[in-house]
Amino acid sequence: MSQIPLSSGEQAQTPTTDDSSLNLLEEKGRQLHVVLMWIIAIYCVVFFFVNLMIDQREQAVISISGLPAVTITWLLYSYGYYYYSKLWNVFQISVLIILIVMFSGPDVFATIYFIPIILGSLITFQGKEKTTGYVIAALITTLMAALQIYERKLAAQLGGLGSTAVLLERTINVASATIVVILQAVFIIRTNDAIQEKLIQKAEDVNRRNDQLKAAVFTRDKMMSVLSHDLRSPLALLYSGLDVLSPGKLSPEVQEKMVEQFKSRTGQTLDLVDNMLLWSRIQKDAVVYSPTAVNLEQIYRFVESYCKLLQSGKNIRFEFNFAHREGLRVLCDRDMVEAVFRNLISNAYKFTPEGGVITLSSNQCPGGWCFDVIDSGRGMSLEEVDMVNRGVSFSNEGTNHEKGNGLGIQLVQDFLSHHNSRLKVESTLGRGSMFSFSLPLV
Numbered sequence: 001m002s003q004i005p006l007s008s009g010e011q012a013q014t015p016t017t018d019d020s021s022l023n024l025l026e027e028k029g030r031q032l033h034v035v036l037m038w039i040i041a042i043y044c045v046v047f048f049f050v051n052l053m054i055d056q057r058e059q060a061v062i063s064i065s066g067l068p069a070v071t072i073t074w075l076l077y078s079y080g081y082y083y084y085s086k087l088w089n090v091f092q093i094s095v096l097i098i099l100i101v102m103f104s105g106p107d108v109f110a111t112i113y114f115i116p117i118i119l120g121s122l123i124t125f126q127g128k129e130k131t132t133g134y135v136i137a138a139l140i141t142t143l144m145a146a147l148q149i150y151e152r153k154l155a156a157q158l159g160g161l162g163s164t165a166v167l168l169e170r171t172i173n174v175a176s177a178t179i180v181v182i183l184q185a186v187f188i189i190r191t192n193d194a195i196q197e198k199l200i201q202k203a204e205d206v207n208r209r210n211d212q213l214k215a216a217v218f219t220r221d222k223m224m225s226v227l228s229h230d231l232r233s234p235l236a237l238l239y240s241g242l243d244v245l246s247p248g249k250l251s252p253e254v255q256e257k258m259v260e261q262f263k264s265r266t267g268q269t270l271d272l273v274d275n276m277l278l279w280s281r282i283q284k285d286a287v288v289y290s291p292t293a294v295n296l297e298q299i300y301r302f303v304e305s306y307c308k309l310l311q312s313g314k315n316i317r318f319e320f321n322f323a324h325r326e327g328l329r330v331l332c333d334r335d336m337v338e339a340v341f342r343n344l345i346s347n348a349y350k351f352t353p354e355g356g357v358i359t360l361s362s363n364q365c366p367g368g369w370c371f372d373v374i375d376s377g378r379g380m381s382l383e384e385v386d387m388v389n390r391g392v393s394f395s396n397e398g399t400n401h402e403k404g405n406g407l408g409i410q411l412v413q414d415f416l417s418h419h420n421s422r423l424k425v426e427s428t429l430g431r432g433s434m435f436s437f438s439l440p441l442v
Contacts, residue, residue: 025126028191032184033077033086033124039180040093041070047172054168062099066092083132086124090136093117094143101147109173111151114144116180123188289336289418293329293442296322296362296369303341303360310345315354321361330369330439336415337439341373343408344435348375351433367421367438374434380427388425412437 044066051060069092076085094117100110118137125133300322307318348358352375359374380388388409412423416437427433 023127025191025195026129028187028194029124029126029129030077030082032120032187033082033089035183035187036089036120036124037070037073037077039183040066040089040096043176044070050172056104056169058103059100062096062103066096069096083129086129087132090117090121090140094140098143098147101151104169109170111144111147112173112177113180114140114147116177116184118144119181119184123184123191290333291331291419292334294332294334294337296325296328296330298334299330299337299341300362302338303345306342306345307358307360310349314349314352314356316349316352317355317357319357319359321359323361323363328369329442331442332419332439333415336418340412340415340437341371343412344373347408348373348377348433348435351375351377353377364441365438368440370436370438372434372436374432376432379429379431379433380425381429385425385427388423 044063047063048060051057051063069088073085073089073092076082076088093113097110097113097117100113104110118140121133121136121140123133125136300320304320310316310318345358345360352358356376358376359372361372361374363370409423412435416423419439421437421439424436425433426436
């Protein structure tokens with residue numbers, strides 16, 4: 001069969017790529033930038049008082065001078081200049097560290113602060129700014145190495161430096177830088193978890209859309225197959241029969257019989273169209289389950305009226321053994337239940353020969369109220385019963401060469417699943433079949 005392009009609605013379901021993960025990285029980078037602003041502000045205040053306590057007044061002035069620079073960073077960020085805010089932040093921290101190194105002397109490990117700056121630059125500059133982050137990291141690494149060389153030369157010139165103030169400042173610097181690096185590591189882990197969760201959700205969305213696309217293509221191919229064969233054949237037969245029924249060509253008795261056959265074929269065709277429409281809606285999740293309290297008498301009347309429509313086609317007798325209780329109701333979707341009965345009765349009618357019997361019965365059972373459709377037709381093999389139980393569609397010709405499409409029983413299974421029920425099948429070749437299901441009582 002030739003392939004038909006998908007409709008616009010189906011094309012809309014095609015999975016598309018987006019940059020949501022990249023946007024998340026940029027957002028997390030800005031969050032870390034804000035955290036670093038607070039850390040620098042706290043560092044400036046704390047080290048101002050620490051340096052005053054150990055009588056390092058020059059370093060105290062350098063520390064507190066970082067607050068105005070942090071204010072500029074915050075103002076740039078507040079007005080939406082995120083990129084320039086991050087650039088200025090890196091610049092002012094680097095300058096602050098250089099001044100600390102110059103005025104603290106060697107062996108205080110002030111250059112260790114460059115490590116969280118390098119790590120922070122790689123995190124805060126994301127997306128289109130990623131190249132800037134790499135360049136800054138490279139420049140800071142070069143600057144860190146140059147200052148290390150400078151400190152080593154200065155230490156060699158000054159000789160042994162092991163005062164209590166130097167040891168205290170060294171310890172504070174190492175501890176502070178370590179804490180910042182740990183915070184950055186925790187931030188990286190949390191960001192990675194958020195991205196992984198987003199990617200998993202995205203994969204699930206793609207899989208769901210793929211399933212919808214497969215269902216849409218399967219529905220299209222199935223409907224085209226039915227339209228090209230099962231629906232066209234009876235319509236072509238009816239069309240050609242209209243010419244035969246022209247006045248004077250046939251006797252009234254023959255015309256009456258042909259009209260009855262056409263009515264039967266028309267009814268089958270209408271059932272086929274109904275099933276096709278219902279089945280296509282199910283594939284697109286357009287059928288809504290709406291349960292209400294339905295009186296059993298309403299169901300019985302529908303079943304009896306539908307059976308009367310079929311009596312004119314074949315010489316088949318319908319027997320009704322409905323248990324009756326006044327006012328008894330079941331909880332169900334009435335449209336779905338009527339579709340279930342239509343398909344089960346049509347199926348029994350199709351495979352029951354001339355002069356056969358179809359029995360419809362109901363009674364109370366442990367699962368609620370049970371319904372049985374029993375025919376005296378040709379029955380099914382064990383393999384066919386297994387296929388029905390598994391919901392696999394298949395079709396066979398009826399006793400009068402009626403065509404099938406395999407949609408009926410599949411619809412029954414789908415509708416009963418909404419009612420927390422299932423179709424039970426008992427059948428023996430040559431002895432007929434019994435289809436049963438139950439509905440909950442109100």
